[in-house]
Amino acid sequence: MRWLTLAFLISFQALFIYVSLDLPDRADPNAPANVHLSPEFVEQGEKEIEIPNLVTAVQADFRSYDTLGETLVIFTAGLCVLLVLMRGSRTDDRAP
Amino acid sequence: MIEEIAARFPYWMCAALIAVGLFGMIQKRSLVKKLIGMNILQSAIILFFVAGGLREGATLPILLEQGAGNADAADYVNPLPHVLMLTAIVVNVAITGVALAFLVRIHREFGSLDEESLIEQVRQ
């Protein structure tokens, strides 16, 4: 079992190295994400939102649906912990 | 050749961390250790994205001069990976909290967190 796991993980690593040969170089200024995506955010963010922190601008304005869903996720997680660990539920009766 | 390797070495190290996390999730018998393996995997994915968002000759995505209207996009790194990983970190906290709550409940019900003994208790 252990050797099966190790073989799986080594093959995963080899596959990742093979795939990473097609990735752009690290810190490449001409990578597609830096050429097509980044100028859009920087220029639109400076022109329309007028706050310096572009991360906050993108997070709370351009992608505010994403942040809304993500806040819902963590709020639901809090409620889930509250319900799972609440005393007095029915399954506690047969617990030792 | 050596530049090729040096340009991708952080990605490979992130993949190695993912492999470490997967090993913990698959191989370890204790559920707490499986959870720690999942945390290592999530941290590795965050590192991978942040390493991929790097850009040579650029600074962090906070505008140096506000309102001038002449920001050069080549001066700032891509803010999108930072935003995605910021949300991913918080979702990781939520996942870890819910998983720990389940572990507390499992330990309260069965008195054990060992995988094999849990399977035996469930089969009975």
Next chain:
Amino acid sequence: MTEPHDSLILHFIVRAFMVPFIIVFGIYVLVHGEASPGGGFQAGAIVAAAFVLARLTLGREHAVNRFPTRVLIWTASLGMAVYLLAGVVPLFFGANFLDYSQLPVGWFNNIATHDETLRARGIFIVEFGVFLAVLGTLGILYDYLTERYLDD
């Protein structure tokens, strides 16, 4: 279920220095998050760390009774409501969901000494909602996972 230590030095350091300064730093990260690294998530995590520190060291009457778990649940719900209202209110002014430029907060520019666009104000409102939600949720996680709620 750790019992608090009755150490004068511990109480003095935690109550006089660490918890107030951590809370002030968290508020700074929240309100300055538009111009420097920071934001709602980070500020919520920092202030929640202050609460957890107080709960770890000070015991029941100084930490838990002053900020009990039900208040944290209301805090998280209030943060979620702030975010959802910031999304729903523009619908009544003929704009899209989460369109901050139609939020009726223009009067704030008359009070404040400097102008900001309504979208920046909307971002601050949203970050405040996220701050409250994260703070409340992390407090709930700590309180319930350590079973502090038992004799609440």
